[in-house]
Amino acid sequence: MKKEDFYRNARHDLPGPLAGVRIIDATTAWAGPMASCLLADYGADVIRVAMPGDEGLPWQPFIGGTTRSFAEETINRNKRSVAIDLRRSEGVEAFLALVTSADVVVENFKPGTFAGWGIGYDDCRKVKPDIVYLSVSGWGQFGPISQRPGYDPGALAHSGWMALNGEKDGSPSKAPTFLADDLSGLHGALAVLAALRHRDATGEGQHVDVSLLDSIIYQSNGYLTLGATGDSLERWGSEVRVCAPTNCYECSDGHVFMALILDSHWVRLTEVLGRPELG
Incomplete structure (x- = not known):
């Protein structure tokens, strides 16, 4: 098939497949915003809830003559936004009012933070019983290290991924991109789609738990398989142990x-x- 034939019937006047789905995006940093960003790309109506004074992602490079970073513009594209102080009772009321008209809530604060503020999953499903609530964190909602701050480099190191990345004779190395964050956002968006499918079939909402650690270990499943066989796990640089050159x-x-x-x-x-x- 030729390219022109493939795209002959392409439609640019249709809404995205998630048109009509409303998402409340109460996230920060990268992993959580990545999940809602992907859903926005597919047509969801994403409302970003930012805390007053939220600096977003103040990382260089900036867009010429402004303090807006390319990172911020990338990860929060296709979203509407509103400033709400979620630590105040008025902010909690405003947030829950948004939830009543939403299909999905996405948050990536330390586990228990939103519940402590009165906007956790149990609070949200009281006002919207079929809400899909995605929580993205470094280490998961439960467990001995769940309360630790979690960022991409920490997940890469803690999972052992960095020990396998780098030159043979060099030091462990992180990925050049936010790999754990990006994978968590991708897994989170996919999990939301599955939860929405379940809701449409059963009328039930869900609380979805996605962690950076789980996501990067999933990406490393080939190494885990080798470990299960008793083979040594070593850095190979750009070489591949099963094929050469x-x-x-x-x-x-x-x-x-x-x-x-x-x-x-x-x-x-x-x-x-x-x-x-x-x-």
């Missing part, structure tokens, strides 16, 4: 990355190199 190689005009996954790839490489007898 796979690496980034320096050339006269830069670098080239080569990944030979199948035996047939090696045969084709020898032909390109003019050494078919090696295949």
Whole structure:
């Protein structure tokens, strides 16, 4: 199929698949906003609730001549916003009033914070029994370390992911992006869709628990499998232990990355190199 044929019947006048779904986004940092951002991209009406004085993400680079960061504009795109002080009784009343017309609440504060303010899951379902309530945290809602602050680098380190990332002879290394945050946002958005499907089928809401630690361990499942077999888990840099040659190689005009996954790839490489007898 040609590209023009594939897009011939594309419709740009239709609302997104989540049109009509309202989400109250009471999040900060990156993981929680990423979940609601993805849902907004699919057409949900996302109302971001910001605390007075919330600086958002004051990270450089800034948009020319302003104090607005590209990070803030990226993660909070396609959202409406309102400032509410959730620590005051008037703010709690205003928040719960928003919940009555919402389908989903997303929050990523330390577990128990919202319940302490009177806007936890049990509080919200009193005013909206079928509410879907997504809680994103560093370590999960329960457990011995659930009350610790949780950020992306901590999850990468605590999970063991950093111990497996980096050059063979180098130090453990974090990801160049907010990998645990991004994965948690993706898992959170997917979980919300599943919970909405359940609500539509049964009329029941849900409290969904997504953690950065769970999300990054899920991404590391291949390493966990190797560990279960008793194999040693080591850093491999850009190499891959199950296929070779796979690496980034320096050339006269830069670098080239080569990944030979199948035996047939090696045969084709020898032909390109003019050494078919090696295949």
